[in-house]
Amino acid sequence: MRALALLLALAAAGALLGAAQGAPAPQRMQVTEDEWSLALSRQRLRPGIALIEVFNLGQDAHDLVLQRRAPGARAVRVPRLDYFQRRTIRVRLAAGTYALWCSLPRHRERGMSATLRVR
Numbered sequence: 001m002r003a004l005a006l007l008l009a010l011a012a013a014g015a016l017l018g019a020a021q022g023a024p025a026p027q028r029m030q031v032t033e034d035e036w037s038l039a040l041s042r043q044r045l046r047p048g049i050a051l052i053e054v055f056n057l058g059q060d061a062h063d064l065v066l067q068r069r070a071p072g073a074r075a076v077r078v079p080r081l082d083y084f085q086r087r088t089i090r091v092r093l094a095a096g097t098y099a100l101w102c103s104l105p106r107h108r109e110r111g112m113s114a115t116l117r118v119r
C-alpha cells in the first residue's frame with residue numbers, strides 16, 4: 001500500500017513536471033474497422049506525436065497501413081487484428097495528407113480506406 005502511494009505520488013509529480021515544461025500530451029485518434037469501412041475519430045491532427053488506436057469491430061480479421069502521400073514516405077503497418085482486438089501505435093506525423101487502408105486482399109477496394117490530414 002505504501003509502495004503504491006509512493007508510485008502514485010511519483011506519477012503525479014511526473015505529470016506536473018511534464019505540464020510545467022509545456023510538454024504537450026500526445027494527440028489521440030481511434031480508427032475503427034468494419035466490413036467494409038475505416039472510420040476515423042478525427043479527420044485532422046497536428047504534426048507531432050500521435051497515439052493511434054486501431055480497433056477491429058468487424059467479423060473478419062483486418063490490418064492497417066498508414067502512409068503519407070509523399071515520395072519515399074515510409075508506411076506504418078499495424079499487423080492483422082482479429083475480431084474485437086485493438087492495438088495502439090505511437091507515430092510521429094509530419095504535415096501532409098495520409099492514406100489509411102486495410103491491406104488484406106480486396107479490402108481496400110471494398111471501402112476500407114480513409115484520408116487523414118495533418119497540419
Ligand SMILES: [Cu+2]
Pocket residue numbers: 061062063102103104107112
Ligand atoms: Cu480488412
